Each structure stands twice: as C-alpha cells, then as structure tokens.
Amino acid sequence: MNPRDIDTTQRPFVLIWEVTQACELACKHCRADAQERRHPDELSTEEGKQLLQNARQFGDGQLVVLSGGDPLARDDTVDLVEYGTEIGLRMTLTPSGTGSLTRRRIETLADAGLRRLALSVDGGSAAVHDRFRQEQGSFDQTMQAAEAARSAGLPLQINTTVCAETVDQLPAIQELVAELGAVLWSVFFLVPVGRGRVLDPISPERAEGVMEWLCDVAADAPFGVKTTEAPHYRRVALDRRADGSATSTPSADGIGRRTGITAGDGFAFISHRGEVYPSGFLPKSAGNVRSEPITEIYRSSELFSSLRDSDALRGKCGACEYRHVCGGSRSRAFAYTGDPLDSDPLCSYVPEGYDGPLPTQSEPVVDPTTAD
Numbered sequence: 537m538n539p540r541d542i543d544t545t546q547r548p549f550v551l552i553w554e555v556t557q558a559c560e561l562a563c564k565h566c567r568a569d570a571q572e573r574r575h576p577d578e579l580s581t582e583e584g585k586q587l588l589q590n591a592r593q594f595g596d597g598q599l600v601v602l603s604g605g606d607p608l609a610r611d612d613t614v615d616l617v618e619y620g621t622e623i624g625l626r627m628t629l630t631p632s633g634t635g636s637l638t639r640r641r642i643e644t645l646a647d648a649g650l651r652r653l654a655l656s657v658d659g660g661s662a663a664v665h666d667r668f669r670q671e672q673g674s675f676d677q678t679m680q681a682a683e684a685a686r687s688a689g690l691p692l693q694i695n696t697t698v699c700a701e702t703v704d705q706l707p708a709i710q711e712l713v714a715e716l717g718a719v720l721w722s723v724f725f726l727v728p729v730g731r732g733r734v735l736d737p738i739s740p741e742r743a744e745g746v747m748e749w750l751c752d753v754a755a756d757a758p759f760g761v762k763t764t765e766a767p768h769y770r771r772v773a774l775d776r777r778a779d780g781s782a783t784s785t786p787s788a789d790g791i792g793r794r795t796g797i798t799a800g801d802g803f804a805f806i807s808h809r810g811e812v813y814p815s816g817f818l819p820k821s822a823g824n825v826r827s828e829p830i831t832e833i834y835r836s837s838e839l840f841s842s843l844r845d846s847d848a849l850r851g852k853c854g855a856c857e858y859r860h861v862c863g864g865s866r867s868r869a870f871a872y873t874g875d876p877l878d879s880d881p882l883c884s885y886v887p888e889g890y891d892g893p894l895p896t897q898s899e900p901v902v903d904p905t906t907a908d
C-alpha cells in the first residue's frame with residue numbers, strides 16, 4: 537500500500553488507541569494527565585479486539601498505534617498486538633520509559649508482530665530528560681529500551697516535545713536520534729492540553745526558526761523527520777523549495793508513514809473509554825466506539841467532516857493561500873479558542889491582504905477535563 541494513495545476522507549492513515557491512562561511517570565507535558573491506576577471503565581480486551589476488527593474494515597495495512605498512559609500498564613498488550621497483526625493491521629506501540637520496558641518484553645512484542653516502537657526523548661542528557669519526565673532513571677531506561685529494540689530488529693521512532701523548556705535541547709537530541717539508529721524523529725510542538733497546560737510554548741517566530749532548522753536536518757539525516765501539531769512545516773518547506781534553498785521537502789519518511797495528515801484528516805484518536813477524537817490533543821468527541829463503529833464515526837461524523845474541509849476554516853487560516861497544504865493545528869486552535877476551525881496561534885505567517893484579528897497564545901480556554 538502506498539501511503540500517498542490513501543483517501544483520508546475514507547480512512548485515517550494513523551489510528552491511535554489510548555489503551556489506558558495508567559502510567560508510572562508524571563511527565564510535565566502529558567496530554568493524558570496520566571494516572572497511577574487503570575480506569576475501571578477502560579475498553580476491555582474483548583471491546584479492544586472488536587475495535588481492532590472494526591479498524592480492519594478501513595482496508596489493508598491499517599496503521600494502529602497503541603498509546604497511553606503507558607500501554608504496558610495493561611496486561612493484555614502483547615495479546616492485542618498479536619491479534620491486530622493476525623487480522624492484518626500494522627501494530628505499533630508508544631510505551632513509557634520505565635522499568636517495565638524490559639529487553640524480554642520488547643522481544644516478546646517483536647515476536648507478536650509489532651512493527652515499530654516509539655520512545656520519547658525530551659533532553660539530550662539524563663539530567664534534562666529526567667527533570668522533564670519527573671523520574672530519575674527514565675533516560676537510561678529509554679536508552680536501554682532503544683538498544684533492545686535495535687537488537688530485536690524493531691524499527692525505532694523517537695518522539696520529542698518542543699516547548700520553551702526543551703527547545704535548546706533539539707540539536708543534542710538530533711544527535712541521539714542518529715546514534716540510536718532511529719528511522720523517524722517525530723517532533724511535537726506543544727499543545728496546552730492535560731499537564732502540558734503548565735508548560736510555556738515557544739513563540740511563533742522561534743517555531744519558524746525551528747522548522748527552518750528541521751528542514752536542514754531532514755535534508756541530511758539518516759532518519760525521517762516529521763512534525764506533529766505543526767503543519768506549517770509544510771509551508772516552510774514549500775517556500776524553501778520555491779526559492780531553491782531546500783534539498784528535500786517533507787513527504788514520506790521511508791517507512792510508510794505519510795506526512796500531510798492532521799486532526800480528523802488522516803488521523804483519529806480513541807480514548808481509553810472509547811471516545812473518538814480527531815486527535816489526542818483535540819479532546820472533542822465525535823462518538824464512542826462502544827455504540828458506533830470507528831469507520832462510521834471517522835467517515836461520517838460532522839466534526840471529522842468539518843475538519844477535512846479547509847475552506848471551512850476561519851480567521852487567518854481561512855484566508856490563507858496555504859490552507860489546503862497546511863491548515864494549521866486544529867488542536868491548538870481548539871485549545872486557545874474553543875473552536876477547532878479557528879486560527880493556529882503558533883504560525884507567524886500573515887496572508888497578504890488579511891486584516892482580521894491575529895490569534896495569540898494567551899491562556900488556553902479549553903479545560904480538557906470538561907471538554908466533551
């Protein structure tokens with residue numbers, strides 16, 4: 537299956553299932569506001585397998601990410617990976633860097649058919665990473681897990697959060713990503729959801745500089761580079777291509793993950809209780825998999841349909857000539873305005889002739905604990 541052939545009105549490229557919110561860590565940026573214990577109303581193993589069956593109806597090779605919390609806080613994770621693989625899904629996992637991520641467990645997951653392991657690195661050294669993750673030893677455990685994944689032949693993805701506290705670490709993290717032999721570096725630009733509400737975002741001008749720098753990294757790196765919640769990376773790359781200063785543009789990462797997907801358009805998120813959100817950072821429910829198949833919610837819900845219509849965007853993003861290739865982060869627009877179709881305040885670009893209000897990264901207005 538060529539990722540470029542996917543019609544994102546009919547199926548997501550990436551389907552993320554937050555199997556639990558339970559996690560030993562209390563990371564500062566945690567979207568899930570992870571809890572110590574598993575929620576009693578989590579989707580059960582049987583409900584989860586039914587969900588995977590329904591996800592299979594999207595078509596061959598559907599990519600499913602088991603996320604959390606820490607997905608390894610559930611005791612059926614290997615079973616779910618094995619089941620998903622057996623029915624034809626491409627199963628991947630984003631575990632937390634904790635002691636439960638042992639070499640043996642990673643080998644078992646690889647044997648069960650896992651296609652990729654994604655680990656978070658938010659600092660170029662143990663001191664910085666552990667401070668951000670609020671857990672002594674997390675960096676070392678993550679490095680050991682990365683090495684174990686490599687030994688088990690599991691492709692590795694590194695996820696990094698960009699905010700005021702971590703942005704200076706990016707060059708050091710980039711070196712680590714190369715040393716670890718990762719196939720993809722996923723650079724997530726902070727959206728103030730969950731515990732991430734207490735962190736400071738970088739300014740739009742700084743974000744622009746980071747994206748320029750990421751274009752340079754992507755041109756030479758032995759791994760793919762993608763941004764999350766920063767689709768203006770595509771505007772930056774397109775502009776560089778237009779003026780001849782780029783040697784590559786974001787397209788695909790070489791392992792089958794396509795760029796150019798955004799909340800609700802190529803991307804869907806299922807919460808631990810079965811609520812379906814356009815993204816984990818846009819906690820507005822379009823339905824629940826306990827009462828409706830994920831295929832139906834993704835293809836037909838009003839929320840998902842509106843997010844796939846870039847001509848429905850409002851404000852600066854609605855007036856922007858890049859809205860069909862970028863469209864801004866719908867999650868960030870929702871966090872700061874309560875309207876997922878409003879403008880993304882992390883973007884510094886002002887469309888020519890636009891004289892309407894400019895969005896700002898002031899106080900977020902959406903409380904994820906009360907969002908539906």
Ligand code: SF4
Nearest residue numbers: 853856862863864883
């Ligand atoms: S104004 Fe909106 S659509 Fe235009 S480049 Fe910025 S984020 Fe993208």
